[in-house]
Amino acid sequence: MKRSLVVLLVFSCAVAFSQKKTKTGTDPWVGTFKLDVAKSKISGQPPQEETVSVASATRDSIKYTIGGKDAQGNSYTMNYDGKVGTASPQMMEGKEIAQITYQMPSSHQFTSQGRGTDGSTSTGAITLSKDKKTITVQEHNKDPQGAERDQTMVYVRQ
Numbered sequence: 290m291k292r293s294l295v296v297l298l299v300f301s302c303a304v305a306f307s308q309k310k311t312k313t314g315t316d317p318w319v320g321t322f323k324l325d326v327a328k329s330k331i332s333g334q335p336p337q338e339e340t341v342s343v344a345s346a347t348r349d350s351i352k353y354t355i356g357g358k359d360a361q362g363n364s365y366t367m368n369y370d371g372k373v374g375t376a377s378p379q380m381m382e383g384k385e386i387a388q389i390t391y392q393m394p395s396s397h398q399f400t401s402q403g404r405g406t407d408g409s410t411s412t413g414a415i416t417l418s419k420d421k422k423t424i425t426v427q428e429h430n431k432d433p434q435g436a437e438r439d440q441t442m443v444y445v446r447q
Contacts, residue, residue, distance in 0.1 A: 318417070319343050321447040322424060324357075328443040332430075334360035341444065349373060351391060379403070387411075408433035422446045 324339040339357030346353070355367040369389065371377025376388040389403040401413040413428040424444045431437045 316346065318346050318421070322444040323447050325443045325445050330441045332438040332440045336360060337362060340447070347373075348393060376404075 320343060322341045322343070324336065326335045329335065337358040337360060339355065341353055341355045344352040344354070350370075350372050352370045353368070356365070358364050365381060367379060367381045367386070369377065369379045371389070371391070373391050373393060376390045378385040379387040379389050385406060387403045387405045389401055392400045394400060397417045397419075399415040401411070401415070403411040403413075405411075409430065409432050411428055411430045413426055416425045416427075417423075418425070422445065426442045426444070427439070428442070429437065429439050
Protein backbone atom coordinates (compact mmCIF):
# COMPACT_ATOMS: atom_id res chain seq x y z
CA MET A 290 0.00 0.00 0.00
CA LYS A 291 2.82 2.39 0.90
CA ARG A 292 4.62 1.69 -2.37
CA SER A 293 1.38 2.17 -4.27
CA LEU A 294 0.83 5.58 -2.66
CA VAL A 295 4.36 6.63 -3.57
CA VAL A 296 3.99 5.43 -7.14
CA LEU A 297 0.61 7.08 -7.48
CA LEU A 298 1.83 10.38 -6.17
CA VAL A 299 4.81 10.30 -8.47
CA PHE A 300 2.78 9.59 -11.57
CA SER A 301 0.16 12.02 -10.48
CA CYS A 302 2.79 14.67 -10.37
CA ALA A 303 4.08 13.65 -13.75
CA VAL A 304 0.66 14.07 -15.19
CA ALA A 305 0.24 17.37 -13.46
CA PHE A 306 3.14 18.83 -15.41
CA SER A 307 1.07 18.83 -18.57
CA GLN A 308 0.43 22.52 -18.26
CA LYS A 309 2.18 24.57 -20.91
CA LYS A 310 0.98 24.58 -24.49
CA THR A 311 3.33 24.60 -27.46
CA LYS A 312 3.01 27.07 -30.32
CA THR A 313 0.84 24.54 -32.17
CA GLY A 314 -1.57 24.35 -29.23
CA THR A 315 -0.70 20.76 -28.37
CA ASP A 316 -0.03 20.02 -24.73
CA PRO A 317 3.55 18.66 -24.62
CA TRP A 318 2.85 16.55 -21.53
CA VAL A 319 -0.03 14.52 -22.89
CA GLY A 320 1.41 11.16 -23.83
CA THR A 321 3.24 8.24 -22.30
CA PHE A 322 6.15 8.38 -19.84
CA LYS A 323 8.17 5.44 -18.55
CA LEU A 324 9.99 5.15 -15.23
CA ASP A 325 13.78 5.01 -15.66
CA VAL A 326 14.78 2.90 -12.65
CA ALA A 327 18.52 3.33 -13.33
CA LYS A 328 18.26 7.13 -13.00
CA SER A 329 15.88 6.98 -10.04
CA LYS A 330 16.59 6.65 -6.31
CA ILE A 331 13.64 4.66 -5.00
CA SER A 332 13.30 3.60 -1.38
CA GLY A 333 12.48 -0.08 -1.15
CA GLN A 334 12.17 -2.37 -4.14
CA PRO A 335 11.46 -0.55 -7.42
CA PRO A 336 8.71 -1.78 -9.72
CA GLN A 337 9.72 -4.06 -12.57
CA GLU A 338 8.08 -1.56 -14.92
CA GLU A 339 5.81 1.46 -14.72
CA THR A 340 4.20 3.67 -17.34
CA VAL A 341 1.99 6.72 -16.99
CA SER A 342 -0.44 7.69 -19.74
CA VAL A 343 -1.55 11.30 -19.49
CA ALA A 344 -4.93 11.97 -21.04
CA SER A 345 -5.03 15.65 -20.06
CA ALA A 346 -3.19 18.06 -17.79
CA THR A 347 -4.18 21.70 -17.70
CA ARG A 348 -4.13 24.49 -15.14
CA ASP A 349 -7.63 23.36 -14.19
CA SER A 350 -7.61 19.56 -14.22
CA ILE A 351 -5.48 16.44 -14.44
CA LYS A 352 -6.35 12.98 -15.76
CA TYR A 353 -3.98 10.02 -16.07
CA THR A 354 -3.60 6.26 -15.78
CA ILE A 355 -0.58 4.43 -14.35
CA GLY A 356 0.13 0.83 -15.18
CA GLY A 357 2.95 -1.39 -14.13
CA LYS A 358 4.29 -4.46 -12.41
CA ASP A 359 5.52 -4.32 -8.84
CA ALA A 360 8.78 -5.92 -7.69
CA GLN A 361 7.05 -9.31 -7.39
CA GLY A 362 5.61 -9.12 -10.91
CA ASN A 363 2.02 -8.30 -9.88
CA SER A 364 0.25 -5.96 -12.31
CA TYR A 365 -1.45 -2.80 -11.09
CA THR A 366 -3.47 0.04 -12.57
CA MET A 367 -4.04 3.43 -10.94
CA ASN A 368 -6.20 6.32 -12.08
CA TYR A 369 -6.52 9.97 -11.17
CA ASP A 370 -9.05 12.49 -12.47
CA GLY A 371 -9.18 15.71 -10.47
CA LYS A 372 -9.05 19.47 -10.33
CA VAL A 373 -5.94 21.47 -9.48
CA GLY A 374 -6.14 22.88 -5.94
CA THR A 375 -8.77 20.34 -4.84
CA ALA A 376 -8.17 17.02 -3.09
CA SER A 377 -9.29 14.24 -5.42
CA PRO A 378 -9.19 10.45 -5.08
CA GLN A 379 -6.48 8.32 -6.56
CA MET A 380 -7.86 4.91 -7.40
CA MET A 381 -6.12 1.54 -7.66
CA GLU A 382 -8.02 -1.38 -9.15
CA GLY A 383 -11.27 0.53 -8.51
CA LYS A 384 -10.57 1.32 -4.84
CA GLU A 385 -9.54 4.67 -3.40
CA ILE A 386 -6.01 4.56 -2.02
CA ALA A 387 -5.27 8.26 -1.52
CA GLN A 388 -6.53 11.84 -1.76
CA ILE A 389 -4.10 14.02 -3.71
CA THR A 390 -4.02 17.80 -4.15
CA TYR A 391 -1.90 19.42 -6.89
CA GLN A 392 -0.66 23.00 -7.17
CA MET A 393 1.24 24.58 -10.06
CA PRO A 394 3.69 27.24 -8.81
CA SER A 395 5.23 27.60 -12.30
CA SER A 396 4.91 26.20 -15.81
CA HIS A 397 7.81 23.79 -15.14
CA GLN A 398 6.98 22.74 -11.60
CA PHE A 399 4.11 21.09 -9.82
CA THR A 400 3.69 20.24 -6.17
CA SER A 401 1.54 17.58 -4.56
CA GLN A 402 0.22 16.69 -1.14
CA GLY A 403 -1.32 13.32 -0.52
CA ARG A 404 -2.92 11.33 2.24
CA GLY A 405 -3.26 7.58 1.88
CA THR A 406 -6.27 5.69 3.16
CA ASP A 407 -3.80 3.86 5.46
CA GLY A 408 -2.80 7.17 7.15
CA SER A 409 0.44 7.70 5.22
CA THR A 410 1.29 11.14 3.87
CA SER A 411 3.39 12.43 1.01
CA THR A 412 4.62 15.71 -0.43
CA GLY A 413 6.23 16.06 -3.82
CA ALA A 414 7.88 18.47 -6.22
CA ILE A 415 7.81 17.61 -9.91
CA THR A 416 10.13 19.33 -12.35
CA LEU A 417 9.81 19.29 -16.12
CA SER A 418 13.12 19.40 -18.02
CA LYS A 419 13.74 22.26 -20.44
CA ASP A 420 13.53 19.87 -23.41
CA LYS A 421 10.22 18.53 -22.01
CA LYS A 422 11.41 14.93 -22.32
CA THR A 423 12.05 14.17 -18.65
CA ILE A 424 10.05 14.58 -15.48
CA THR A 425 11.86 14.37 -12.15
CA VAL A 426 9.77 13.74 -9.05
CA GLN A 427 11.24 14.39 -5.62
CA GLU A 428 9.07 12.98 -2.90
CA HIS A 429 8.99 12.87 0.89
CA ASN A 430 6.85 10.13 2.45
CA LYS A 431 5.76 9.35 5.98
CA ASP A 432 4.17 6.01 6.82
CA PRO A 433 1.40 5.61 9.42
CA GLN A 434 3.98 4.70 12.09
CA GLY A 435 5.95 7.91 11.47
CA ALA A 436 8.90 6.49 9.52
CA GLU A 437 10.05 8.94 6.86
CA ARG A 438 11.85 8.43 3.54
CA ASP A 439 12.81 10.46 0.51
CA GLN A 440 13.06 9.34 -3.08
CA THR A 441 13.64 10.69 -6.57
CA MET A 442 12.00 9.19 -9.63
CA VAL A 443 12.82 9.99 -13.24
CA TYR A 444 10.30 9.45 -16.06
CA VAL A 445 11.15 9.61 -19.75
CA ARG A 446 8.76 10.34 -22.61
CA GLN A 447 8.15 7.33 -24.85
